[in-house]
Amino acid sequence: MAERLSDTPHTIDTIGSLKRGEExxxxxxxxxSLLASLGIRLGKRVRVLSKSLANGPLILMVDERSVAVDRxxxxxxxxRK
Amino acid sequence: xxxxxxxxKSTRRQKRRLRRKHHRESRGRPxxxxxxxxGLPNVGKSAIFSRFTGIDAMVSNYSGTTVEFYEGxxxxxxxxxxxxxxxxxxxxxxxxxxxxxxxxxxxxxxxxAIIFVLDALNFESxxxxxxxxxxxxxxxxxxxxxxxxxxxxGMKIDYRALSERLKVSVVPTVALKTQSLDVLKYSISKVFxxxxxxDPPETDTGRWRAVETITHDVVKxxxxxxxxxxxxxxxxxxxxxxxxxxxxxxxxxxxxxGMGTRQLLLLLFDGMIFPLxxxxxxxxxxxxxxxxxxxxxxxxxxxxxxxxFALVLPYVMSFYIMIxxxxxxxxxxxxxxxxxxxxxxxxxxxxxxxxILLGYGCGIPAIMSTRALPSKKQRLSVAVMVSFAVxxxxxxxxxxxxxxxxxxxxxxxxxxxxxxxxILSGLVIDRFHRQKPPxxxxxxxxxxxxxxxxxxRKILFRIKHYLKDxxxxxxxxxxxxxxxYELGVLIVVGDAMSPLVTxxxxxxxxxxxxxxxxxxxxxxxxLPLIDMDLTTAQFFTGALVALFYVPxxxxxxxxxxxxxxxxxxxxxxxxxxxxFFIGGLFAxxxxxxxxxxx
Numbered sequence: 001m002a003e004r005l006s007d008t009p010h011t012i013d014t015i016g017s018l019k020r021g022e023e024x025x026x027x028x029x030x031x032x033s034l035l036a037s038l039g040i041r042l043g044k045r046v047r048v049l050s051k052s053l054a055n056g057p058l059i060l061m062v063d064e065r066s067v068a069v070d071r072x073x074x075x076x077x078x079x080r081k
Numbered sequence: 082x083x084x085x086x087x088x089x090k091s092t093r094r095q096k097r098r099l100r101r102k103h104h105r106e107s108r109g110r111p112x113x114x115x116x117x118x119x120g121l122p123n124v125g126k127s128a129i130f131s132r133f134t135g136i137d138a139m140v141s142n143y144s145g146t147t148v149e150f151y152e153g154x155x156x157x158x159x160x161x162x163x164x165x166x167x168x169x170x171x172x173x174x175x176x177x178x179x180x181x182x183x184x185x186x187x188x189x190x191x192x193x194a195i196i197f198v199l200d201a202l203n204f205e206s207x208x209x210x211x212x213x214x215x216x217x218x219x220x221x222x223x224x225x226x227x228x229x230x231x232x233x234x235g236m237k238i239d240y241r242a243l244s245e246r247l248k249v250s251v252v253p254t255v256a257l258k259t260q261s262l263d264v265l266k267y268s269i270s271k272v273f274x275x276x277x278x279x280d281p282p283e284t285d286t287g288r289w290r291a292v293e294t295i296t297h298d299v300v301k302x303x304x305x306x307x308x309x310x311x312x313x314x315x316x317x318x319x320x321x322x323x324x325x326x327x328x329x330x331x332x333x334x335x336x337x338x339g340m341g342t343r344q345l346l347l348l349l350f351d352g353m354i355f356p357l358x359x360x361x362x363x364x365x366x367x368x369x370x371x372x373x374x375x376x377x378x379x380x381x382x383x384x385x386x387x388x389x390f391a392l393v394l395p396y397v398m399s400f401y402i403m404i405x406x407x408x409x410x411x412x413x414x415x416x417x418x419x420x421x422x423x424x425x426x427x428x429x430x431x432x433x434x435x436x437i438l439l440g441y442g443c444g445i446p447a448i449m450s451t452r453a454l455p456s457k458k459q460r461l462s463v464a465v466m467v468s469f470a471v472x473x474x475x476x477x478x479x480x481x482x483x484x485x486x487x488x489x490x491x492x493x494x495x496x497x498x499x500x501x502x503x504i505l506s507g508l509v510i511d512r513f514h515r516q517k518p519p520x521x522x523x524x525x526x527x528x529x530x531x532x533x534x535x536x537x538r539k540i541l542f543r544i545k546h547y548l549k550d551x552x553x554x555x556x557x558x559x560x561x562x563x564x565x566y567e568l569g570v571l572i573v574v575g576d577a578m579s580p581l582v583t584x585x586x587x588x589x590x591x592x593x594x595x596x597x598x599x600x601x602x603x604x605x606x607x608l609p610l611i612d613m614d615l616t617t618a619q620f621f622t623g624a625l626v627a628l629f630y631v632p633x634x635x636x637x638x639x640x641x642x643x644x645x646x647x648x649x650x651x652x653x654x655x656x657x658x659x660x661f662f663i664g665g666l667f668a669x670x671x672x673x674x675x676x677x678x679x
Contacts, residue, residue, distance in 0.1 A: 020316075036289065037121075037171035037206045038524055049309060050316040056422025056431070057521045059315045064202045064234070065527070066312070068418045070520030 011081045015046065015058065016074035023047045024079030038067045040077065115163035116155065116269065117187055119214055120198030121207055122169030123411075123526040125226050127151070128535060129198060129254075130166040132262055150183065158270045162193065171206060173213045174285065179452075188217050194272050195221040196265070199251075201231035201238055202527070204300060208292045212281045215247065220272045223251040224265050230527070237301040246295055248279045311528050314415050324416050331407065335399045335474070336481055342395035343482075350391050358382050370567045379563035379609075381556065388559065388608050389552035394544075396478030397551070400442050401543040409531035409539070413438070414523065421521050427507035430455060430518050433463045437503070440467035442474050443547070444603075444636040448643055455519040461644060462510045468632045468640065468652050469659070470502035472603070475551065476627065479607035483620055491621045499628055502663075550635065551602070558601035562594065571597065581661065586622055587668040589613065595623075596630070603633045618671050626664035631656050 012027055026044045029035050039062035040046065049059040049066060057068040069077070120126045134153025155164040167187045168180035176182045188195075197214055199207045215221065225240050244251040250268045254261040282291050314320050359376050366372045375382045407413055413435055421431030432454060440447035447467045451460040472480065472495075484492040565571045571594050575582070578593040586592070591613065599606030606627035610620065631637070631653055641649035 032522075033172045033174065033177075033285070034522055036285075037209060038522070039203075039206065041289065047309075049312040050320070052315070052418060052422050053317040053321065054422030054426070056420075056425070057418055059312070059418065059525070061309055061312070063205070066309075066315070066525040068315075068414075068421070068521055068523050068525060070522060073520045073522060 012078055013081060014075050015048070015060070015069070015077040015079055016071060018048045018058075018079070020048050020050055022081075024081050026077065027080045028078040030073070030076045035073075035077075039063050039065065040067065040069070046079065114160075114193050115152075115165055115190075117165050117167055117192040117195045117219075118198065119167045119184065119188075119195055119210075120169060120226075121171060121200055121203055121210060123524070124169065124198050124200035124203065124207070126166060126169060126198045128532075129196070129224065129226075129262070129265075130164060131535070131538070132259075133266070134164055150187070157266060165192070171210065173210070178455075188214070188219070192219055194269055195219050196269065197221055197223045198226050199223050201225055201227045201236065202234075204238065205292050205296055208295060209288055211247070212288050212291060215249075215277050215279055215281045218277045220275045221249050221277065222265065222268045222272050223247070223249055225251055225253045227255070228253045229255045235302060239299050239301055243295070243299045246279075246299065249277070314412070314528075315418055315525070317419065320415070320419050324419055327407075327412070328416075331403045334403050335396060335477075336485075338399040338402075339396035339478055340481060340485075342398065343391060343478075346391040346395060347387075350387060354386070355383055358386075373567050374560075374563045377563065377567070379559055379566050381560040381563045384563075384608075385556040385559040388604070389555040392482055392608065393475040393478050393555075393604055394547070394552070396474045396481070397442075397547045398540075398544060400474040401540050401547075404438065404442055405536055405539045405543070406531055407438075409529065409536055411526040411528050414525050418521070418523075418525065425518055427462075427504065428511035428514075428516065428518050429459050429462060429507065430521055432521075432523070433459060436463050437467060437471060440471035440473070441477065442543075443551070444468060444471070444473055444632050445550075445639050447471070448636065448639045451643075456516065458510075458514050458516050459518065461648070462507060462514075464640060464644065464648075465510060465652060466503045466506050468636060469506050469629060469656055470499045472496075472499060472628055473632075475602070475604040476607060479604040479611075479627075480624055483607055483611055483624060487620060488617050491617060491624070494621070495624050495628060498625065502629070554635070555602045555605065558598055558605060562598050566594070585661065585665040585668070586626065587672065588615070588619055588623060592623060596626070599627065599633075600631050601634055603627075603630075603636075606630050618668070622664050622668045622671075625667055626660045629656055629660035629663055631660075 013024075015024065018024055024046060026040060026042055026046060029040055029042070035041075040060070044062055047061040049061050051058050052068075055071050057070050058074050060067050060069055118126055118130055130151060130153065133155045134151075150168060151166040153164050155162050165187060167184045170181045170184045172181060173185055173188070176185055195214060197211055199211060211221075211223065223243075225238065225243075228238075231238065238253075240251045240253050250272060252261065252265045252268050254265055282288050314323060362372060362376050362382065366375065373380060414432070417431035417434050419431070420434050424431045424433055436447045436450045436454070439450055444467050448464045451463050454460050454463060480492060480495055484495065562571070574597060575590045575593040578596065579590040582588050582593045582596070583590050592610065595606045595609040598609065607624065610623045615623070637649045637653055640652055
């Protein structure tokens with residue numbers, strides 16, 4: 001991880017840190033097959049459509065679809081800004 | 082093949098019975114030649130299924146409705162096959178939920194062929210699943226679906242190139258257009274003897290890599306990125322006010338259209354049908370107990386028709402029209418996401434809102450739909466909430482009849498009490514059964530205009546279900562009540578319960594009758610009160626007791642089937658006790674306030 005970090009001049013952060021309307025390219029995800037099937041895979045561009053009330057899920061736009069991702073899970077998905 | 086050879090009618094029937102028996106014994110493994118329909122969730126699989134089989138399959142946007150799979154007959158070139166609709170899944174490897182396990186089992190049951198629905202809009206994920214399906218070496222036809230939406234977004238997929246790459250037939254379809262389905266059917270008839278020659282990658286990384294290269298080669302124009310015109314619907318502002326507005330409109334429609342239809346029906350029944358029945362019966366049956374059973378107090382030719390068909394049916398219709406429209410637009414998962422954070426506070430996921438909304442129609446489909454929830458605890462929690470505090474549409478209709486004309490305030494108060502009770506019961510269950518809710522991770526299906534044909538089929542299916550499983554037991558219960566009333570049994574029971582009913586609830590002793598009948602049908606706890614001479618406070622007490630009282634027998638049976646007999650007995654006891662307790666509490670405090678301020 002540390003090596004990969006130094007490879008890139010970009011900022012690495014979690015999806016959870018993005019504000020509404022911001023974009024990022026996925027850099028690292030927890031190994032969950034459903035995440036990949038929903039389009040949340042390395043190199044994919046995602047945009048935060050909204051953040052739900054009361055610490056509810058983030059709504060992400062990936063390719064052609066909207067996916068709701070829990071806040072806690074969003075803290076484990078890393079993106080390049 | 083042997084199944085199709087002639088033989089006399091009776092032996093054929095015998096064989097069919099045997100086959101059915103065999104079917105049960107082998108846990109759903111069909112002995113008939115069958116074709117499997119596979120694909121991701123929410124890609125229009127069910128629509129293709131119902132077009133091919135013409136069976137009343139429920140078509141809906143909400144992920145999870147196909148966990149119970151559908152099966153139907155399909156004719157291909159004169160031969161009959163069973164078409165099985167596998168649950169929509171994302172993945173087949175190290176399956177994590179029931180739906181995935183069911184899908185894998187179905188693949189292993191040895192279908193003759195597979196129709197794979199490849200969603201043009203979810204191209205990569207669909208392809209990823211297809212590569213896993215091809216590993217099973219079963220002849221496969223790919224239906225490239227939603228090509229209409231694809232075109233409207235300026236996306237182009239070279240389906241011939243895709244077909245060459247995977248060495249399977251690919252048919253572009255719009256799920257509901259007949260002509261493309263005919264082409265699909267033709268391709269299936271040609272596929273049975275083919276073998277899969279494509280060699281799918283073995284590892285998941287390999288599969289995704291293959292998916293990406295194929296996508297790169299086959300998708301000529303990726304289309305504009307995403308349709309987010311409706312993203313405002315999932316933003317807290319204005320999303321939540323809009324959701325509340327939509328639900329309020331739905332409520333207003335259900336009540337308004339229900340009331341209007343009821344008035345029309347009552348004109349018809351009171352003005353024409355009932356006088357006719359009364360005249361006819363009076364002419365044939367002489368005065369006495371038997372005539373009373375037919376047209377007396379609970380005369381089942383009068384109440385047995387009026388209650389299920391004139392009072393309740395209008396609300397059942399208006400509710401199912403509304404909820405079916407909401408389901409088919411794909412809006413419900415958006416409400417679930419908006420409320421997810423709040424539901425987490427009582428240990429539930431936002432998707433719990435869907436069974437609860439269904440519960441306002443009927444508790445039985447609501448309890449069944451909890452199957453789609455991610456944990457046992459959530460299932461139980463939501464099922465108990467629905468059994469305890471969510472009035473079914475039949476009962477809500479009865480509340481309208483009972484309260485709206487007397488006090489609009491009392492009517493709304495009932496629903497507010499219901500919501501508070503739901504939240505409290507959720508909190509209590511969470512306290513006793515603390516468990517972190519699994520995290521939310523779901524796709525929001527695209528918003529669609531409902532297709533009138535599928536929508537009307539679905540609404541008719543649900544109304545038919547009410548007539549069969551709701552109205553018929555109600556008529557029987559009313560008949561039984563009429564008989565018991567004439568035999569004097571209800572009066573004896575009423576006397577026995579009278580300390581509770583008159584002493585604690587401040588209701589006349591005749592009000593114990595609906596409590597007995599209410600065990601059969603939820604609204605029967607309310608409807609008999611209508612003809613009694615009570616004060617508004619008494620009506621409200623009656624409505625409160627009815628709200629929390631035993632859900633109907635059918636719901637108790639469903640709870641036993643879906644959970645355990647223990648659960649259903651516990652719910653039975655708990656709801657009864659709570660109903661009397663809360664009803665009495667209101668009656669007592671109302672009395673107290675009257676003494677203090679009156």
